[in-house]
Each structure stands twice: as C-alpha cells, then as structure tokens.
Amino acid sequence: MWTKLRNKFLTRLEAAGRSDRPYIVPTFDGIKLFVLNFILLIIGLVYANNYVLLFNFILFCLFLGSMYYTHFNLQGLKLISAKLAPFHVGETGILTLTFKSRSGLGHHFLGLALRNSLVTLQDKNFSFSFQANTRIEENQKSLTVNIPVVGLQRGHASLPKIMVETFFPFHLFRCFMYYSPNLSVIVYPEKKPLHIHQTKIVTEERRDEGEDFTLKDFQLGDPLKRVHWKKLAQTNRWYSKNLITPKSAPVVLSFSTPKLSPVQKENELSSIAFDLYSLHSQNIHYGLSLKDHFLISPEHSHQHLTDCLRALADYEN
C-alpha cells in the first residue's frame, strides 16, 4: 500500500513538478522514526523523565539534520546531456549522463529512475557519486556517468524525464529531482533465430552480355578446359578463364501471414531482426516489406541495417 501511494504521489509530482528543483519527502523509515519520537515524547512527559525526553530530542534533531543533509546531497546537480545508443530488447545498453555540480559537498549515492516502458536500469540499486564509476572532466566541473540499462520492449519514444534521487545519509528522507533530457530512446526487437518470417528472393533477369569469368594469362598447370580458345584464335595469345562465383540474389523479409496476434508479431519481428544481422554478415542484399505500402528496397550497408532495425522498432508502435 505504501509503495502504491508513493508511486501515485511521484507520478503526480512528475506531471506537475518543475525540473531541476529538488523535492524532499520522508521515507517510510523516516515516518516510523517520527512516530517513535512522538511516543517517546508522550512517555517522557507522562513520567516526567528527563532522559527519555533528551533521548527523544536527540533522535528528533538527527532526523531533522539528516533532512538537510539529504537535501544538500542533491542540490546543485544539473544534467547537461544524456545519450543512449539504440540496442535490442534483452541486451544491455549504456545510458551516458553528464552532470554539472555547483555544490562543494559533492553528491553521494545517487540513484536513478527512468520512468518509461522501454528501458530500465540493469541494476535497480545502481548508485553513483562523484567518486565512484565516474570520469571527471573539465577541471572537475562536470561528471559523466555510464549507466547500464536493459531494453524491456521494442519501440521508439522520447524519454521526457529522468529522476535522480538520494537517501543518503540515513535513509530517513528521499530527495529527488526531475530532469528533462529530451532523450530519444530506440529499442530494437530482440534477436531470435526463429525463422518464422517470410523470405522472398528477388529474381533478377539475367543479362546475356554478362560474363561469369575473367581472363588471366595462361600458366603451366592450368587445366586445358579453362583455356579460352576463342581468344587464342583472335589474339594468338593463351588465356585461362578465372570463374567468378555467382552473386546471391537479394532478399526481402516480410511477415509470414498478414494477420498476426501481438505475440506472433513480436516473434516475427524478432526473427526478422536476427535474419537482418545474418544477411548483413553474409554480404547479401536485403530489404523489408512490413506492410503493403511500406517497403525498404534491398541494399547492403551499415546505414541500411540501422534503417531496417529502426523500421522494426517503429513498426505499429
């Protein structure tokens, strides 16, 4: 119930809250400690026991002090840039965030929350500070953090807000800040060797003038059946035929049937994604035909592979 309430509160705050401004709320532990404070105050008052009262005030002031500590642990932190290279579902991508700080205290044990459906943190307890897992640049004025993230589902969306939070030092308060990085997140389908999609070979008309061999000077040992007799007759010089392996035909990948259930669709997209890589590595020209009106003509290049994968990520999303 507490988690539900907290999430509801955070979602509302995210929608209403301003970026780059720290918000602070007590954690459940903080609330429990506050209740204990109240109980101790009552006991101390009823029994007129000064030691219980003093104990209560010490706990209360540490509670109060930790609120300021938590707040100042986040204050002054600014997100300069965010980058996330496209990657596949189930694989690990690296989210690169660059921060700038105005605080002389430093920032310790900062956690992240990416409120979106496409990617999530690989380690939910991932935390960073200026001292750990970071590369300090520009005279220690900015900080770059590489955060491993995992793709949850295929898609292409922009990440409107990133939440950075901290519970340091006593986990009694949660201080958080929203940043608007305008980050575009592209997650390609998972690569699965299912081979359930349709592969159409594009048949090309054979050009008659085309030769399937090249000529080279005849050398001793070359088989006589490779000798180009016609050329010998014309030029009175000996030539051997050097046969060229015929190039594979370009293919177009498409769905197996026009009507697919959502699960089937995702499986077919995963299957296509796997084959795209396979064809790319075999130097075969490949294209995509995901709908009747959507066609990427066969080609072979890195840019083409990216375009195809992006088309898969964008497909009916």
Add this chain to the structure above:
Amino acid sequence: MKIDIKRLSIFLVVFNTITIFKDLPLLITLSTLAILIISFFIHHKVVRNILKISFLFAGIFLIRTLFRPLLVTEAGVSLVMILSALKVWELDTVDDHFNMFLILALFEACLFLLNPSFITFFFGLLKIIIFFYFILKIRNYDLSLLSGKRLLYLVAPSLLLSLLLFYTFPRFTQGFINASNNQMLFSGNDSQLNFKKLGPLTLSSKVVFKVRGLSQYKFPYPLLYWRENILWDYYKEEWRTSYHNFRAEPLPISKQVASYQVQLSKDYNEFLPTLDGNSHLAKSSLDYSYYSEGSFRLKNISRSVVYYEVNTGYQENESRFLPAMEKKGLRLKSERKEEIKKLILNNQNENQLSDQDKFNLAVDFFKSRHYEYSLNPPVYPSLEEFILNGKSGYCSHFSASFAYIARAIGLPTRIVSGYQGGEYNPFDQSLIIRELDAHAWVEVYLKNSGWFKFDPTAIVAPGRIELGANIFNDQVEPYINLYYYKLPKSFIKFASLNKFSQWLDSLDSLFNSQIFNFDKDRQQQILSSLLPKSLSIGWLFVISLIGSMPLFWILFTLLSRKKQDPNEVRYKKFLRYMEKQGVVKAPNETASHFCQRCLSETSGFNQIILDETEHYLRVFYRESSR
C-alpha cells in the same frame, strides 16, 4: 567472531534484559531469554510465524496475569522486551533491521524509565549509535563519507539543538502513579515487613540516596541513622505502615540544626529519608505530606529522581504522642502473647512496674535470647517462634521481636524503617547510602522521656552499628559463594576498583543533579532568571524550535559552497594589482597578450608580471593538459 546484525541484536536484548531483571518478574525475563534461544532452532518460515504469534499472545497473557494490579510501566516494559526478542527472529531485510532499531530505541527508553541515571543514558545512547552504524553498513553506505568534518556538521548542531529543545521544553507533569493505590505494590519492604518472608538477606550496593552538605558538620557517618517510615500495625506476621491519622505540621526546631540536600533515586520513591531527629523539609521537587511520627511521604509516587533540602535538629526527636499512637503502639494480636509475656515479666507484677523498669525487662529478656547476627538466617514460621527459639537474624528480626516484646508488656512501640551508615565519597563530598545500608530499629514510648530510640541490633552485633553495614557484613560473610567455590569479597572489591567506581558515581551524580535531572520548578526558576519575565517557557520552546531550524540550513549552505582554486585566487589578486597600476585585462584577452601589454605599459613590475603569468599558464594549461 564476525559481528552481524543478528548477533548484535541478541547481545543488546540480552544485555538490556539482564540490566532490568530485578525490576521485572523473573518469569518475564526467563520467557524473553527462552524466546531468544528458541529462535536459533526454528528455521521453517511457517513454523516460525505460528510460533511468533503464539509467543506474542502467550507473552500478553503472562503480562496480564503477572500485572493484574495494573503496573502500567512494568507491563509496558515487559511487552517491549518480549517484542524485541521476537523481532530477533526475523532480521532478513533492511526494513527488519530498521524496525529492530526502533524497538531497541524504545527498549533503551524503558531502561531510562526504570533507572534514570546519566550512566544508563550514556551507554544507552552508545548502544543505539553502534546498532545504527551497523544498519548503515548493511545499506552499503560508504561510512567514510560520514566521518570527520561531515559528521561534525551533522552531529554538533543536532546535539546543540536537542539540548536547546530539552532545556526549553515545558514540563507539564511530575508523573502519574498515585501513591494511595499502589503503595503496597511499589514500596515493598519499605512499608511492610513480613516476618515469614525474612530469609537470607540479599541487598545490593545500588545507591538509594545521596546527601550533600553534611561534610561541614563532621558527623561520624557510619553512625548516622536515616529515618524513612514507621511500621505500626502488626497483623498475621506482618508489620505495616499506618499514617492516615497522623498528618501534621512538623514541630519547630530548637537547637543544633544540620542543613543538607538529598537526591533520592530509588526505583519507586514514596518516603523521603531524613536524618533521624526533628526534620523540616526546606524545599522539595515534589509535593509531600508530613506525619507526626516523623516521616515524609510523597503525595504521588515518583520514578524520577527526587531532590529535597532538609533542616534537621539532630539532637531532638518527634516527641508527639497522640492517643491513636498509644492505641496502635500497644496493639498486639497474637496467640502466644501471654506465654511470652510471662517469660519476660518473670513472675513480676506488670502494674507495679514503671515504663523504665518494663523497658529494662524487655532489654534483659532480649539479651537473654543470645541471638546472633547473620545475613543467612533460616526462615522462621512466626515471630513468636523466633523470639522463643530463634538463633540468628538481622535487623528486621531483632527490631520486630523487640517491638513484640515491648508491646507484650505494655510499652507503646513502633518500628522505624530506614538506613544506617553509608559511604563518604571524597570526590564530591557526598554521603552515599546504598540498599545494603537498609536498617530497622525501634522507638519505645516511655512516659518520662517520650519516644526513646533503641536499636536491638546494637546489642546483638555492635559492629553493625559502629562499622556500618558494608564493612561489618564483610566481616560476617567474608566470602561470596559461587556454587562450591568461595570467592573472597576483598578480591571483588579490588577488581571493582572502588576509587574508580566512586569517581564514576560522582560523575553520574554531577550530570544527574546539575545538568539533566531537573524538575518543572527548577526549570522555571533557572529560565526565568535568564530571560525576561513576560516570556513563558512554552513560547521560549517554540522560538527555539523555529529559530534553530535555519541553523542546519546555514551550516550546510556554508559547507556546500565551492572553494575557489587558490591559483585562480592568486591570479585574480595579480589582476587587481595591475588594475591599480592602470592596466585592465579585457574579457577576451589571453593571459599571454595581457602579459605583453602589461610589460609594455608599465615599468618596474616586469618580474612580477612574468612570474604570475608563468605560474597561471603552467597551472591552468600545461599541467592540466598532461
């Protein structure tokens, strides 16, 4: 041995349980320890949960049964103790650890309730800090980030603010336990003496009260008697207090006044001990009533430390003899009264004897029994049995039997319960009276001389009175029995470092009386002397709370300010210097160009200009680019 959070929790629960085991029924202590032991053997989760719930209900039932007369505090402390033992069963997640921390904090507060002393508080705080340290460690926080200056910035203002709030927080009450309802339950041995229960004596060295201001009178401390309350009624082997008819104003003191301050710190403070004589309370932290028998009784039993100042005419006594006193002082319902009376009178006619004669007869009879002083006497079935056939006993036996003897022959007699002896602490010039100094004597009313104090124990064991309980008991029982072994008490005394314990005691006393343990009146007195009279304590607290909030803000703001690079500061200083010479650096001008311009436009500063520019370029360009 690796210390983990579970072991630490068990240690703290056991430690705290042992600390307060005297204040709670043994069954509760044993149940708590049993729950802890069982937790080692039960690992199955479902079985654990079932057992946990069962133990909780059993614990509540046990508390309900044992505290039927509703001892709210003890019941509450027992429940916290059982809960803490049950929580040890489940310490899997960080949430569990924090919950354990909260329960232990509550447990520590319970210790402060039962034993409000600075030493308990100090160690309690230490225990809680150690436990919290382990929680932070488990949460994987880099503890080095909390050390040194950072921790100082957090802890120092917290302590400062907490002390400010503590001293300005208005106290509304002096406790809530009503004396009339719980007198028998709380005061135990003080207000009743059950002869059937008088067995081996096990009085601890726990401090009952401390007295200051007596050092100027050069009293022989071991010989001082401290009067607490009077036992009048004898019924079914039990001597009890009876003070309802004797409430009065104290008699004026005519001569030889000793003034002193007492700090009373029993678990339950009901009667206020004073030096035996005619005493007046000059000041008391709590409301009290005076009784014409010479005792002071608080209107409400207090668990906190009670402070009071007394003036005692130590060569006088409370001489009032009321008709009710005569009636009570002679009442003796006993089957064997006549048999004993015959033995005492020894065929003499009671009516022909004066009070002094009767008293002499009583003393002679008492002497003729040839009792021996012992801390381990057998349990006697009745007082009469002790008088006739008893061999050994201690002050309670002797005073009860002498009171019986005196009443049997028609002398109004009362038993005075209190303390005798004590230990002088040279560190703070105080007299410390401990539980083991507890004593009982009698007062016999003689027509010509009034209430006459008589200590039957002095006849049996003069050393107990002359040397004091501590030394005398060591002489009577020089060994401590540990099963089959006997350990000399002198060894224990050496090991306990008597001087050190005296110093610790004076420290505890100093913090208790001077710094932490003050009451409502004292707080008002001090604060009103420091502040304008129109400002009430409530407002002072609110102002302190609100006013001190920015304290942390200012501190953290100062702390979070970035320090400027000293090299940058140095170059800026050079720029200001050059500005004074009439050369101002343009915003887009490089250091090298500015250097060239300075060299051309000024004279006599060439070395400075070259040095500073070289330093600036070296630090910010050459070294940083490496």
